[in-house]
Amino acid sequence: MSVGIMVSIEEISKEIKKELPTDDLELIAIGSKISVFFINTIIDLNRLHREIIPCLKRWVEKPEELSFILPEGIQLDNVPAIIDDLVNGSLVILAETGDEAGAPTIYSIQMLAIKSRAIDEPKVEKFILGPKESFIEDIATNIGLLRRRIMDPKLVIHYFEIGVRSKTKVAVCFIADIAKPEWVEEIETSLKKINIDAIFEQNDLMELIIEKNTTPFPKYELTESPISVARNLSIGRISIIMEGSPFASSLPSLLLSMLYGSEYIFQGGIIRLAIRLLKMLALFISVYSAALYLSIVSVNTAVLPTQFGLSIAKDQEGIPYAPFFEVIIFVVILDLFIEGTSFVPGMMGPAINVFGSLVIGQAAVESGLASKMIIIITALTVIGTYFSSYQISFAFRLWKYPMIIGAGILGFYGIMLSTIFLLAHLCSIRSLGVPYLTPFAPLRAKDLFRGAFWDRDLSKSRIRMSVYDPQDKVRQKGEPDNEG
Incomplete structure (x- = not known):
C-alpha cells in the first residue's frame, strides 16, 4: 500500500496493524492529530517518554513545522517502509499537518535499544601480554x-x-x-x-x-x-x-595462518618460530601417534628393537581383542569424552573429563581390557590435537581415523598412502583461489621470511607478503631490503 495524499491516519494505522499482528506493537495517540507506533520490546522507552512525547505535546499545543522539533526524523511515504523501520527498532510518527488536503506526514526515528553484553576478555584466544578486548554480538x-x-x-x-x-x-x-x-x-x-x-x-x-x-x-x-x-x-x-x-x-x-598463535605475536621472532614448530610437532603426534603404534604392534613388528618388542608384547598379553580394535575403541572413547564434556557449564567439563579419563583408563588397564601403552598414546593424541588452533583441531581429529585404518591394514604403507591422500586433498583446497598450503606449495620462499613462517626483525621487514597479492606492497618506507 502506497501512502498517498488522500490517505488518512486511520487507514494507515489499520494497514500497519494488519501487516504487524503482534502484541508488542504499541500505539500512543497524542490528541487527535498524532499517532505514534513502535514495538515496545526493542526501542528505548525511557528516551521515548523523556524526549519524544514532550516534543510532540509541545507541537500539539503550539503548531509549527514538525521537522524543527524532530530534526533526526526521516520522512517516509509508504507502508512497506514503515513496517521495515518498525521491525528495525524505529519510532514511526503519523501527524496531520494540514498540508495537501489533510495528507499525514510520516516520520521515522531510530530508537533501537537492545542491550548487549559488555566488551570482555577473549574466551578462545587467550592473551597474557596483549589487549583484553574481544568482539561482542553487536x-x-x-x-x-x-x-x-x-x-x-x-x-x-x-x-x-x-x-x-x-x-x-x-x-x-x-x-x-x-x-x-x-x-x-x-x-x-x-x-x-x-x-x-x-x-x-x-x-x-x-x-x-x-x-x-x-x-x-x-x-x-x-x-x-x-x-x-x-x-x-x-x-x-x-x-x-x-x-x-x-x-x-x-x-x-591458509593452513599456516591457523597455526599462528595469537598470544605469540607479542613475542620475539625466535619464540614465534619455536612455538610454530612445536605446534606442527603436536599436530603430527595427534594424527600419527595412534597409527604408528598400531602399525608397530600389529603389522611392522620387526622394526622394533628386541627388548622394546618384548616389553610391548608383555603389555599386550591378556588383551582379549586385536590391537586394531583396542586403538579404535580408545580413540572413539576419547572423542566421546571431548564432545561430551565440551558443553558442560563452568569448570565442571574439564574436571569431569580428567576424572573420567583417569577412572576409565585405570580400570581398563587393571581389568586387562587395555594396555598401558594405549593410555599413553591416547593422552598424546588429545594433547597434540588441542595445541593447534581450536578451529582446525576438528579436521585433524577426523583425519586420524583414515590413518588408523590404513595402519591396521597395511602398516607403514597404509600410513604412507593415507598421508599422500591427505596432502593431495590439502593441495586441492583453495580459499579465494589461493592454494591452502601456500607458501610451501606452491613455494614462495621470500614469504616464509615475511611472516608466513618466520617473522624477520621488523626493521628489516619492509615488503608485505605476496601470498595475499596486496596492491600496496611496501609496509615500511626506507632503504629497500634484500627481499626484492
Missing part, C-alpha cells in the same frame, strides 16, 4: 573496536542485509589500497546473490560465500580479537563481521 561495537586500531580513511566498510526474514546485517571490511579488488568483488558478489529466508550463524554465512565446501578443513579463519582482524587487514586479507556473532571471519585462509 556489529556497530565490533566495527568501532576495529576503527580504534585502524584510523585510516582507506579502511572501507560495506554493509549488506542477508535474509528475507532475518534481515541480518553483514559488514565486509578491507583496506582499499591494500586488499585485492578482485577478492572484494568476489565476496560482495556472493553476498548479493544470497537469497535465503533467514541466516543466524557465521558458519552458514561463510558456506554461502565460499559455496561448495567438501573439506573438513576451514576455508576461513575465525577470530574474536580486534587486533587480529586489524593485522589481517593490514596484510591484504578481507574480514566479514556479522550481526549477532562475536567472531570475525578472515579470507583468504
Whole structure:
C-alpha cells in the first residue's frame, strides 16, 4: 500500500496493524492529530517518554513545522517502509499537518535499544601480554573496536542485509589500497546473490560465500580479537563481521595462518618460530601417534628393537581383542569424552573429563581390557590435537581415523598412502583461489621470511607478503631490503 495524499491516519494505522499482528506493537495517540507506533520490546522507552512525547505535546499545543522539533526524523511515504523501520527498532510518527488536503506526514526515528553484553576478555584466544578486548554480538561495537586500531580513511566498510526474514546485517571490511579488488568483488558478489529466508550463524554465512565446501578443513579463519582482524587487514586479507556473532571471519585462509598463535605475536621472532614448530610437532603426534603404534604392534613388528618388542608384547598379553580394535575403541572413547564434556557449564567439563579419563583408563588397564601403552598414546593424541588452533583441531581429529585404518591394514604403507591422500586433498583446497598450503606449495620462499613462517626483525621487514597479492606492497618506507 502506497501512502498517498488522500490517505488518512486511520487507514494507515489499520494497514500497519494488519501487516504487524503482534502484541508488542504499541500505539500512543497524542490528541487527535498524532499517532505514534513502535514495538515496545526493542526501542528505548525511557528516551521515548523523556524526549519524544514532550516534543510532540509541545507541537500539539503550539503548531509549527514538525521537522524543527524532530530534526533526526526521516520522512517516509509508504507502508512497506514503515513496517521495515518498525521491525528495525524505529519510532514511526503519523501527524496531520494540514498540508495537501489533510495528507499525514510520516516520520521515522531510530530508537533501537537492545542491550548487549559488555566488551570482555577473549574466551578462545587467550592473551597474557596483549589487549583484553574481544568482539561482542553487536556489529556497530565490533566495527568501532576495529576503527580504534585502524584510523585510516582507506579502511572501507560495506554493509549488506542477508535474509528475507532475518534481515541480518553483514559488514565486509578491507583496506582499499591494500586488499585485492578482485577478492572484494568476489565476496560482495556472493553476498548479493544470497537469497535465503533467514541466516543466524557465521558458519552458514561463510558456506554461502565460499559455496561448495567438501573439506573438513576451514576455508576461513575465525577470530574474536580486534587486533587480529586489524593485522589481517593490514596484510591484504578481507574480514566479514556479522550481526549477532562475536567472531570475525578472515579470507583468504591458509593452513599456516591457523597455526599462528595469537598470544605469540607479542613475542620475539625466535619464540614465534619455536612455538610454530612445536605446534606442527603436536599436530603430527595427534594424527600419527595412534597409527604408528598400531602399525608397530600389529603389522611392522620387526622394526622394533628386541627388548622394546618384548616389553610391548608383555603389555599386550591378556588383551582379549586385536590391537586394531583396542586403538579404535580408545580413540572413539576419547572423542566421546571431548564432545561430551565440551558443553558442560563452568569448570565442571574439564574436571569431569580428567576424572573420567583417569577412572576409565585405570580400570581398563587393571581389568586387562587395555594396555598401558594405549593410555599413553591416547593422552598424546588429545594433547597434540588441542595445541593447534581450536578451529582446525576438528579436521585433524577426523583425519586420524583414515590413518588408523590404513595402519591396521597395511602398516607403514597404509600410513604412507593415507598421508599422500591427505596432502593431495590439502593441495586441492583453495580459499579465494589461493592454494591452502601456500607458501610451501606452491613455494614462495621470500614469504616464509615475511611472516608466513618466520617473522624477520621488523626493521628489516619492509615488503608485505605476496601470498595475499596486496596492491600496496611496501609496509615500511626506507632503504629497500634484500627481499626484492
